[in-house]
Amino acid sequence: MTLTTTRLLRCAAASLLLMLMLTAVARAQSPSGTVYVSSEKDDALTMIDLATLTVKGTIPTCKRGRHLQLTPERKLMLACSDSGVADLIDPASGQSMRHIPLGDDPEAFDLSPDGKTLYVSSEDDAAVVFIDIASGKRLREVKVGQEPEGVKVSVDGKLLYVTSEVASLVHAIDIASGKVVANIKVGKRPRRMAITPDGKELWVTCELDAGVTIVSTATHAVLANLKFEVKGARAQDITPVGIALARDGKRAFVALGRANHVAFVDVAARKVTDLVLVGKRAWNVALDKDEKRLFVVNGLSDDLSVIDVPAAKAIKTVPVGRVPYGVVVVE
């Protein structure tokens, strides 16, 4: 070994050490995690690195994946309309673990608090189907209004709320008996729902009413109708769909569809505090763990907007798959 090679080796070792140290520093400063985005036309999830906000890869999935949700075991569950299954994906390996049959044209779903039962809206059959996840068996089917969409389980796991887009109703279903216990008339074309952390209020986005209907979970009475206004957009262009609530229940984030904005709402005051411009047809939304960043799927511009929540400003747009739909953050 000559002197030069030894020097070179030493130099290389030193720079390697430096690189490792730098990476460690970077890890400590920025969050590590992944944002998963489903897209209707790619049969894949796009993975975005939370630290760099760049696409780091894709995971092949079942066909026409739409609603995406984390299970209590922190696995990804994706409902596929064309395949009629839920794809259970392990985020650690990036591999599909199994398919759970959901029937024809499943739309959205929710899980029981113990993660054992899945409740899925079946658009074609105008029904909600209860499925035992372990066995994949259909436990029950409850008929509801046409084009059921959003599905939400109450905080205590006893009631199931389902929106019917055509009937403009939210059906409250007693899970134990499978009976519809209330039909709540909400705004036109109800889509998605969120429940406040105290379990008292159900927020329902109404796509053709430019608003959110707020329902009392105790009485099933409508408490308020919140209407959105965006400067330069007419009411008919404000089509809210996606909704997320902050963990403390103080703020709601509502994607306004074709108005291309996300509204930040003060939950107690029922007032819009900020409007953030994003991409085309803002669809579903998700927060990171610190609630510093909000990820917004833009259905008609095939991208994801990243919003800095404290600044109420979009800081980056990341191109994702064709007709993106759902978004989940895993940290």
Place this chain on the structure above:
Amino acid sequence: MRRAALLVFALASVVDAAGAAAVTLKATLIGPQDDPRLERARLERATLGHPGGPAADGVQLALADAGFELEAAGAAIALSQAPARSVESARAAAIAAEKGGAALVLTDLPADWTLAVADAVTLPVLNLGAPDDRLRQQDCRPRLLHLLPSERMRADAIAQALVSRKWSKLLLLVGPSAPDQQRAAAAQASIKRYGLQLVDTRPFKLSTDPRERALANPLLLTAGQNYDAVWVVDTDGEFARGLPYRTVLPRPVVGDAGLVALAWHAQFERYGAPQVSRRFSKAVKRPMTDRDWAAWMAGKTLVALATAAPKGPNTAWAQALPRTTVDGAKGVALSFRAWDGQLRQPLLLTDGQGVVATAPIEGLLHPSDVLDTLGADAPEKLCKSAR
């Protein structure tokens, strides 16, 4: 003792009936008997913009869709059908419907018959089948509402699409029938409204007679001028079908072939439209056409009225009707224009295979509602009858 118990039961059932008090909203659909539009050969051609089957299919789908909603509201709708052989029998059917307690009359009839029905009764009339502009303009009626887009709306949608592509020089080919002449006037008005340029208007004739070849041969008909697109007005559809790819210049065809503006197409992919088209084709085993959409919207209008006021009465429904909004799976809530009773709506531009674009085109501005860039707008004051 036994008798008393029976009496109580009877009383209870009377109370029950009164408590529910579901007043049935009755509607009568009047369509032509032995409808020539539904002859097998015509249906097989599946010309864009022509009926694909009976209008009742669409209305019934809307009522079936709403089963849950009607039940939840304690409302009920009964649809009856009355085929009409002539304008007189259409009128008689409408009068019979009114006497029978109908709240609304639905028509899938030619313009003259539609007017006869509207003039024979004091009920609101929903027009599902006549796209004629005169029913929205000089011959409008205060209680006559239109679900199907007017010819002007369709022409405006095409003109907007041409504007968005900057295909501004147009060659207009017009068929020989009276509707062709009226629709050509609508096309010319839209060309003017959107600042397009008409390089020539030429009549065509469906013929293989060598002596008439200047009127019938697409190559000869489209020669001698430069243009960006050929706009063909052919109500029958047979000539237009053979026009694309047979023009002397490699230019697109629009109007009644090539790119066509319609209320609906079964391949529309947005706003929950595939679910509607799928439900329709599942129910009646054929694709959902624009006419079926208009019929479906009429059914949805009935549902909106019945669920908003389950107890009626007919007069309350008639009053609520002009302010009713409906969801047509086209992304916006749809309402009726106050000045001519036309349902305002986005239109789809299709080549028959898919939906190429929608109108109003993006970027178009209007002082109150961008949907009113399609068809007769309020300031034109073309409908003089008070509403």
